[in-house]
Amino acid sequence: MPERRSSDDLKEVIRDFRRDQVIDVARRLFGERGTTDVPMDEIAAAAGVARSTVYVYFANREELLRACLKGMHTHLIDAVAEAWEADAGPTQRLARIIEEMLARVDENPAFFRLALVTQGAPSSGAAAVGAELALISLDIARLLRTVVDDGMNSGQFRMIEPDLAVTLIGQQIYGAIAVRAAEPIPGPRAEAAAAAVEFILHGLAA
Amino acid sequence: MPERRSSDDLKEVIRDFRRDQVIDVARRLFGERGTTDVPMDEIAAAAGVARSTVYVYFANREELLRACLKGMHTHLIDAVAEAWEADAGPTQRLARIIEEMLARVDENPAFFRLALVTQGAPSSGAAAVGAELALISLDIARLLRTVVDDGMNSGQFRMIEPDLAVTLIGQQIYGAIAVRAAEPIPGPRAEAAAAAVEFILHGLAA
DNA sequence: CTATTGATCGGACAGAGTGTCCGATCATCT
DNA sequence: AGATGATCGGACACTCTGTCCGATCAATAG
Secondary structure: OHHHHHHHHHHHHHHHHHHHHHHHHHHHHHHHHOOOOOOHHHHHHHHOOOHHHHHHHOOOHHHHHHHHHHHHHHHHHHHHHHHHHHOOOHHHHHHHHHHHHHHHHHHOHHHHHHHHHHOOOOOOOHHHHHHHHHHHHHHHHHHHHHHHHHHHHOOOEOOOOHHHHHHHHHHHHHHHHHHHHHOOOOOOHHHHHHHHHHHHHHOOEO | OHHHHHHHHHHHHHHHHHHHHHHHHHHHHHHHHOOOOOOHHHHHHHHOOOHHHHHHHOOOHHHHHHHHHHHHHHHHHHHHHHHHHHOOOHHHHHHHHHHHHHHHHHHOHHHHHHHHHHOOOOOOOHHHHHHHHHHHHHHHHHHHHHHHHHHHHOOOEOOOOHHHHHHHHHHHHHHHHHHHHHOOOOOOHHHHHHHHHHHHHHOOEO
16 A cells, blocks of 8 residues: 555656656747747657657647746745745835846746746737736735835835835836846846835935 | 829839738737737738738738837837927926827737737747837837936936936836736726826835 | 556647749739 | 739648557566
8 A cells, every 4th residue: 555655656756757847948948939939849859758748748838838837936936925024124025026036037037038928918828828927916916015005004105005006016027027038138136126126115206 | 204103103002001901900910819829811811812912012920010010119109209399398208208108008909918028029020020129119218318317407306327217217117018008998098107107206105 | 577557659640820832813004 | 905013812832739549668566
């Protein structure tokens, strides 16, 4: 009985390992050349498996792409959540969220660019893929909402419609990510994050 | 001789008309279902021409897509430039730029979403298409630069690195556009624009 | 040690779309 | 009426997708 169990578990582990192997390769290739321009043949070859085997793990191209995004999602949320505990004030937390997200961009700019690109894209894969990204947005929005509420309660932020505040901050972050992902050689991350926070807090007026 | 000339001109006009006809249809279909999911057959059929005729006007799918973006580009720049003359102060001009851009989004959200999506996308078409969009960004950045310089010179904006200021404003606008393009039923445009301007000027701090 | 099982391979297959090409057709201008 | 040029429509080769299936190989059970 124990043998059987551990044997099954092993298979599971191997299976996941193989799966991740394909996902990693796909994420890299998708990032380099775009989702549409990489044939399944090539992904399979690069991952060292047969094309037909890829279709054992993923029903189709779209599901593979979704799996790529899913991994990034959990990674991002984990990183932000971890940093979350460390800091206390709303300003610090806001700074931390932005810095963590930019860090994620720096980790794999090509694929992050791709993720933004896929966002809201009315293309075949995107209906389902969009759902995956919507989850990320929701998670981030929830965190931002907490920041905004804290900021207003403590009198550090001025009083405006909280939803609007979240939208505005979100827009700024979205833009910052898009810009950074597009930059060939992004400048120092800390400065970029600090500039964004400063701007979000005080704007440009004299 | 004059006949010949006007005859040639007429051909030119007809040619352009046909071309625009295809572009309009393509823009709509691309907006509705994405660039990859609309076969050339369908575009041709919807435009009322043979598929082979489309290939007379456009070398390939990518060139057609680029033509779609090009039209939007000129339209956008014209609209902003026109409004530009009317207003004087940097704040008013900033507001006007944002409002005009959001108006463009409202005109054809589906296609605008698509344009954002294509932005920086490392996909087949996107290398050349990206160039087209880069031009738009450049034009807008130039306008924003003027706004920033005016604002600082007149003491209405605080003094910071102008390039940074342009980037930050650009990020907010980019995000605002993306968010609006993604909304199923966007709220009142004037309010959205006003909120963005207010945010850009004063931020969230108390 | 052998038989079974399950995963993987490799290749064939139909279907769909792309871009090219060319003869047939039609309208227009001479 | 005849020449000219745009358009049509369909055939073509090519590529990619997703499906399928027999062959192969390794680990495991008996």
